[in-house]
Amino acid sequence: MSLGYYFLLPVLFSFLTPYFKKLGSFTLRGSSILLSLVLFLQTVAYVGVKLPQISQFSIKPPLGIAFILDGYSLLFLLIFTFSALVVSFYMYWFFEENSGRDEARFYVFFNMLIAGSIGMILSCDIFNLYIFFEITGICSYTLSAFNKDKLGLESGIKYLIIGSIASIFIVFAIMLIYLQIGTVNLGLIAQRFHLIDPKISVLIVLMLFIGFGAKAELFPMNFWAPDIYQGSISSVNGLFSSVVAKAYLFVFFHLFYLFNLGSKYMLFVMVIGAITFLVSEFTALNQTNVKRLFAYSTLGQLGILFMALSTNSSQTVSGALFHLTSHSISKLLIFLALGILIHKFKSAKIDILGNFKSGFLTIVLAIGFLSILGIPPFSGFVGKILILKGFALSQNYTAIAFILLVSIVEAIYFFRLTAMMLDKKRAKVTVKVGSVNYIILTLLAVLIILFGVYPSLLTHYTDLATNALLHPTNYLNYALGVGL
Template structure:
């Protein structure tokens, strides 16, 4: 298996692109497009699992030089534990959401997700996500982001309604600003260091004056923070995501901000070890947690509640990263995996609520516990998980981050722990308030007469009402499968957390270019230029 692993790595990107081309050629042949999309994502998931087993078991990462160019001149595909884990989790989430959308399309036709456009664009989105995760240099990370941008703009405006076009324009403008900042940072880094290869950047960066390093550092952080929805650069997210079709909202919420978080992790652990801005990140993390969850408490529409909790929980990841210890980085990776799965699951469950009740406003929906007990369960389990109740994975991840912060023990760390606990409690309050109103409240109960929550009547989309629709079994089954996966994160927390711990330790020990050249055996002829490297850094 070790011998074929380098040949499998490029397939993580080429298979989705090939699948997108086939799906586009298939045109309006719905079944063909569905089969192509499902098979493509399933194969990518299997390949990612194989690569994770190889790099974790052999304690060596996989790098492949594309097109025969010498390292570090050419494009390098790099798969370490972190990249393989995130590709595997992302492909599972993408597959589950795809099955959900197949059921929705079969029931509703092409109103929300036009099949001819949806499947090719969805696979291109997947290719962009995977490209970002396995990029070995900044320019190809930028390419991954741009593939994401193009595909996500098409998906977020599917159906062509006024609200979707309006929020899509905001989304595209904000994303373009982020891309311009990122491209400017790449140009400045290349001008200063003569390379965009991440391992060369990490070697040459200490040669620059601290002031220059700080400018480059903050410019990259600014670009990635917009994509990750870090406060105060998260203003675009709560209005953009809720208007999209349910499957699109689910995959955006679960994955797109995590690509930004992933880029921040690579930046902080590999390129700027001698120029840390951890104190700044800690304050930003605290603001992101508190402001995001306060926004969630003030909402009356389920998608907006979840969008604000998404922002607040990005704060936990920035918090763990800013602690900058191996244990904290490992806990951050675990929490990142947890949040990808749980947040996606909650948006799928809300999609079921919308179809069953004809609304996602907690002021309008009522009595679902009796009317749809299965949906009640599918919402409740990931909700309490996201709220951090033990023994779920949300509690495990938060506790691990808090424990790493407590080991440092500074006053700012203690303050962040308190902020994290408050955020967790408020998250649980917002989600359980929605549970109480939408599922437990009976028909005769009136929200308007309850002084405790009458303020919600002025919240955005508080009076939203749509038509009730049939829920195909495949939509329920895919949501149930994701709920089972959230439970699996708890049941198998030990092995997964061990992998994340090894990732955290390796990320803080980046490989040097000399080690890279010594350890790589570059083949000649028409074969791929493939090699094994220590997992500490990215070539």
């Protein structure tokens, strides 16, 4: 199998969607599930294969464009294709319940959203990466407006404006890079980046920081994120939280370490991450809409990830990647479970968490909440403890104290939500969970517990990813086309 299929198969599927639609909605949904399954199985087949793998287009790199899979991208690829598979099963239930929606177009945007995110993490050419950035962007604008009500359209137009501004900055940065280095191949840029005039290199870094930071929901540029989460359907929220934001974060740190910016900008990114964490968790405290609440919680977790990933120490980065995987799974679980409740109550007020009666949903939601909060034996605990351990090894006690203190704020609202679910005094409405959702949510909850109890299942891959991220020699050789 070639890496190009990660992009080409979804494109082929999207182009042919009008004909799948004519064959009936069962074929449409089934083929989307099949596509996600094929991509997931392809990714699983790459586990254990000698990395990096390369797939070239037209001519050899550095002149041509290539997709490169190393340990770092493999971890993200596993998360993305797994989330896509889970969400495509979930959407089967969603469209059964909400008939009359524009299913065919949803699947087009959904599959291209995944393909664009995967393209961003595989491409070794910064302009090609920008194309995938645009594809992911357009899909997210449309998906966030998929409800077509007032909130949905507001979120769509907001995302469109923010996304366009972010892409202007990135195009400008790419233009400056091309003017200075004469190429857009990531390998050559990484090799020659230190030769650029320092004044220009600061400008380039700033532009890339604004562009990718705005999309990865970093503090000064993330005011739009909660509105977008509020306006879109909850499966899309799950995707934004566990796939799209993570793809931008991937690119951010991939460029960060490839261009060797660690020594100069580490403190800057760390402080920005810390502010993101602090502000988001405090804002989450007084939210009355569940979607907004978990949007802020996502921003907070991204803040921790930014703090930990910028440290350049392998223990902390490995812990951060563990936490990232755990966060993706937990947020997907929470948003999909919330989707069932929101569908039942037709409201996203925080009260719905207290008004439902379903033992199964209470358990999985509690697992999700406690995992994000970092309570043993769930995977979030291991992620956080690994990050703290990494900080302790590099003797950064300020960061440890900061994370622990702000986590108290996080604990306040997560325990409040859990208590609300368990409160027996409230009026309860029985919520039934369909068999498909039962399986999906159980699978996600089991994964959270499994990674919490046996962290070594995952740490193997996070260590591989950390090694590939911090020492990208192999990646650079492939990107430069050495020995191909």
